[in-house]
Amino acid sequence: MVYLWDLLVLAVGATVGSFLYVVALRYGTEKSLLAGRSLCPACHRKLSVIDLVPVFSFIFLRGKCRTCKAKISWQYPLVEILTAIIFLFLFRSPLALIVWCLLIVIMIYDWRHKIIPGGLVLVFDLLALTMAVLNNLGGDLFSALLWGPLFAAPFFLLWYFSGGKWIGLGDAKLGLGLGWLLGAASIDAFILAFWLGAAVSLLIVGWQNWRKSQRKLTMKSEVPFAPFLFAATFLVYFFKINILGLINFLFY
Numbered sequence: 001m002v003y004l005w006d007l008l009v010l011a012v013g014a015t016v017g018s019f020l021y022v023v024a025l026r027y028g029t030e031k032s033l034l035a036g037r038s039l040c041p042a043c044h045r046k047l048s049v050i051d052l053v054p055v056f057s058f059i060f061l062r063g064k065c066r067t068c069k070a071k072i073s074w075q076y077p078l079v080e081i082l083t084a085i086i087f088l089f090l091f092r093s094p095l096a097l098i099v100w101c102l103l104i105v106i107m108i109y110d111w112r113h114k115i116i117p118g119g120l121v122l123v124f125d126l127l128a129l130t131m132a133v134l135n136n137l138g139g140d141l142f143s144a145l146l147w148g149p150l151f152a153a154p155f156f157l158l159w160y161f162s163g164g165k166w167i168g169l170g171d172a173k174l175g176l177g178l179g180w181l182l183g184a185a186s187i188d189a190f191i192l193a194f195w196l197g198a199a200v201s202l203l204i205v206g207w208q209n210w211r212k213s214q215r216k217l218t219m220k221s222e223v224p225f226a227p228f229l230f231a232a233t234f235l236v237y238f239f240k241i242n243i244l245g246l247i248n249f250l251f252y
């Protein structure tokens with residue numbers, strides 16, 4: 001019975017995930033969230049039930065539209081799987097679940113537009129702050145609240161001293177809420193985000209050199225940082241990845 005229940009939670013999570021993707025696509029546009037079923041963006045065919053089953057449709061259709069064979073973004077199944085995992089961990093904590101769903105929408109929006117949506121981040125920050133307060137009442141509330149500004153400070157300084165060239169102010173605003181969400185694990189997420197960012201940047205540079213790409217690679221071909229912040233936060237929050245422990249283990 002336990003497995004059946006887990007499967008149900010995963011299915012609900014994946015379905016919510018595909019809804020979150022639509023929310024992110026339509027955020028800031030005039031389109032209503034509930035009006036009409038989704039269309040294929042290439043041939044505008046109305047999608048039917050078999051096109052809309054989370055994860056499975058993508059696999060069965062091999063990532064292509066049934067009629068026009070246009071590629072479907074790999075981001076759909078990824079978001080559905082991530083949301084399913086989040087539901088499995090958090091279905092008993094509604095506030096944390098809402099905070100994470102909001103974070104997913106922010107990340108999709110950032111992937112697609114390379115802009116962190118200010119309004120959504122404000123709500124995310126306020127909810128993460130509320131969660132930090134509720135979780136630390138009667139405990140060390142002061143330290144818990146300090147993690148937000150501590151996490152945001154390096155991004156704010158990078159933004160300030162580069163005049164907005166290296167990093168946007170949005171990363172600092174997002175960091176505030178991430179710090180409140182993660183508490184003391186902020187340090188682990190911060191280090192992991194930089195490692196992931198550096199590793200992926202190296203892979204991209206290597207791959208582009210290998211392809212002998214015509215476009216010259218300069219510092220300007222910037223890799224956005226928010227996806228790494230999100231990935232690191234996800235891994236540290238749900239899988240308790242202990243980077244400080246790992247560093248201690250490797251170097252001392």
Ligand SMILES: [Zn+2]
Pocket residue numbers: 040041042043044045065066067068069070
């Ligand atoms: Zn199509």
